[in-house]
Each structure stands twice: as C-alpha cells, then as structure tokens.
Amino acid sequence: MVFVGLSLPDDLVEQARAADLDMSRLAQDAIRRALDAHAVNEWLDDLASLESIDVDYDLVKQAVTAAKDEFGL
Structure with missing residues (x-):
C-alpha cells in the first residue's frame, strides 16, 4: 500500500480524531x-x-x- 499525505484543515482532523474516526478508511x-x-458520468457521456x-x-x-417473467418480477 502506498502512503499518501493529505492536506486537511486542523479543526477537521481534531474533530475526526476526537470521534475516533479511521481517516484512512474514510479517505479510501x-x-x-x-x-x-x-x-458513471463517463458512461452517461458515452451513452x-x-x-x-x-x-x-x-x-x-x-x-x-x-x-x-424469466426473473420472476
């Protein structure tokens, strides 16, 4: 797995840590x-x-x- 640094506002990081959120999982x-x-947007453009x-x-x-009928709907 590659490490990537993200720039986040200080208050957002503080709130996420206080809420014990997994910021890496949330970012993923x-x-x-x-x-x-x-x-989806590319598919719609193609369509x-x-x-x-x-x-x-x-x-x-x-x-x-x-x-x-085939799928019983």
Whole structure:
C-alpha cells in the first residue's frame, strides 16, 4: 500500500480524531465513491453520444415482459 499525505484543515482532523474516526478508511471510501461517480458520468457521456435508433414500442414491451417473467418480477 502506498502512503499518501493529505492536506486537511486542523479543526477537521481534531474533530475526526476526537470521534475516533479511521481517516484512512474514510479517505479510501470517498475516493472509491468519487471514482464510481466518475465512471458513471463517463458512461452517461458515452451513452448520450450514441446515435438514436427507431425502436418498435410493442417489441420493447414484449421483451421487458419476457425478462420480468424469466426473473420472476
């Protein structure tokens, strides 16, 4: 594991220590959430750039109904 120094306001560190919080774990969790959000945003950007196509509504409805039936939903 790599050691990375973070700059945090003094009062925030004092409060976190007083609350006996694991700042390393919290930082890891926050970074993971930020990376997940970034990945979702990239996926949405990619999705928005796709060319739209005409889709028959009834065929989509049938496919969704079949999938729901298959998974018992």
